[in-house]
Amino acid sequence: MTTSISQPPRRMPGWAKAVSAVVVVLVVLFAGIRLSVLPGIRDLFGTETHDRSGPALLESIQDLSRYDAASGNFQVVVDLEKDTKYLPDAIRGTRTLYVGAGTVDAYVDLGEVGDDDVTVDDDRTSATLRLPHARLGKPALDPDHSYAVSKQRGLLDRLGDLFSGNPNGERAVQQLAVRHIADAAKESGLTARAETNTTGMLQGLLKSLGFQEVHVSYGP
Numbered sequence: 001m002t003t004s005i006s007q008p009p010r011r012m013p014g015w016a017k018a019v020s021a022v023v024v025v026l027v028v029l030f031a032g033i034r035l036s037v038l039p040g041i042r043d044l045f046g047t048e049t050h051d052r053s054g055p056a057l058l059e060s061i062q063d064l065s066r067y068d069a070a071s072g073n074f075q076v077v078v079d080l081e082k083d084t085k086y087l088p089d090a091i092r093g094t095r096t097l098y099v100g101a102g103t104v105d106a107y108v109d110l111g112e113v114g115d116d117d118v119t120v121d122d123d124r125t126s127a128t129l130r131l132p133h134a135r136l137g138k139p140a141l142d143p144d145h146s147y148a149v150s151k152q153r154g155l156l157d158r159l160g161d162l163f164s165g166n167p168n169g170e171r172a173v174q175q176l177a178v179r180h181i182a183d184a185a186k187e188s189g190l191t192a193r194a195e196t197n198t199t200g201m202l203q204g205l206l207k208s209l210g211f212q213e214v215h216v217s218y219g220p
Contacts, residue, residue, distance in 0.1 A: 065111030067201070069134065069194035075101045075145075076180040078173045094151075098170065100177025101145035104185040105137040106194035126213040127206055133218050134194035139181040141174060148173070 081095040112132045119128040148170060195218055203214040 066107040066109045067198055068105050068107045068137075069197040069201070070106040070190055072104050072106070072185055072188055072190045073101070074104065074139075074181045074184050074188075075099065076177050076184070077149075078177050078180065080173050080176060096151050096170070096173050097149040098173040098177060099145075099147055099149060100141060100174065100181065102139045102141040102178065102181045104139045104181060104190065106134050106185075106190040107137060108132065108134050108194060108198045125211060126215075127211050128215045128217075129202060130217050130219055131195075131198065132220070134191040134198070136182070136185050136191060139178045139185065141178055141181075146174070146177070 076099075078096070078098040078100055080098070108131055110131070113129070117130040120126070199216040202216055206214045
């Protein structure tokens with residue numbers, strides 16, 4: 001007659017119990033965060049942002065005498081592609097589709113107006129002014145409304161960006177966007193609008209001072 005001896009169930013080691021408990025707690029916590037069923041859990045693991053920047057330093061002050069008379073808003077889509085001979089694009093090459101938005105101001109520099117450029121009659125009822133032509137300021141790219149739509153980079157380019165510490169460099173497309181915006185501003189008639197607005201401003205100002213006739217012209 002054979003008698004079977006039943007072995008007592010093995011007891012789980014203490015360290016295994018501790019690990020299991022930690023795993024269960026983590027599962028519950030992350031489930032609570034995922035499902036938002038545990039209030040305050042999300043904030044428990046939230047990140048904090050600290051601004052430790054130093055104070056801004058004033059480097060220089062410039063006195064401005066120009067009158068900003070018009071401003072244009074521009075948008076351009078830049079499609080920049082760089083290829084390498086004898087290598088496929090998957091290995092070496094980049095293509096970036098970038099939407100650039102920016103503004104360009106047109107102004108009249110009143111600081112260039114000399115004594116000979118302003119003529120007033122003896123009765124102080126008529127004034128003649130000769131002003132320099134309006135000019136365009138430098139384009140200002142708007143970072144809040146400029147963005148990359150797509151980026152395609154070869155394997156070698158990705159590795160180069162990784163080691164250079166600039167994986168998402170967009171300087172080239174930004175410079176190209178600024179150049180296109182500047183070219184568009186030249187063809188937009190923005191300077192003509194600035195001269196019209198400057199004429200209206202000066203006529204309104206001088207007529208409020210008692211002048212009946214105000215003539216404004218533009219030239220070198």
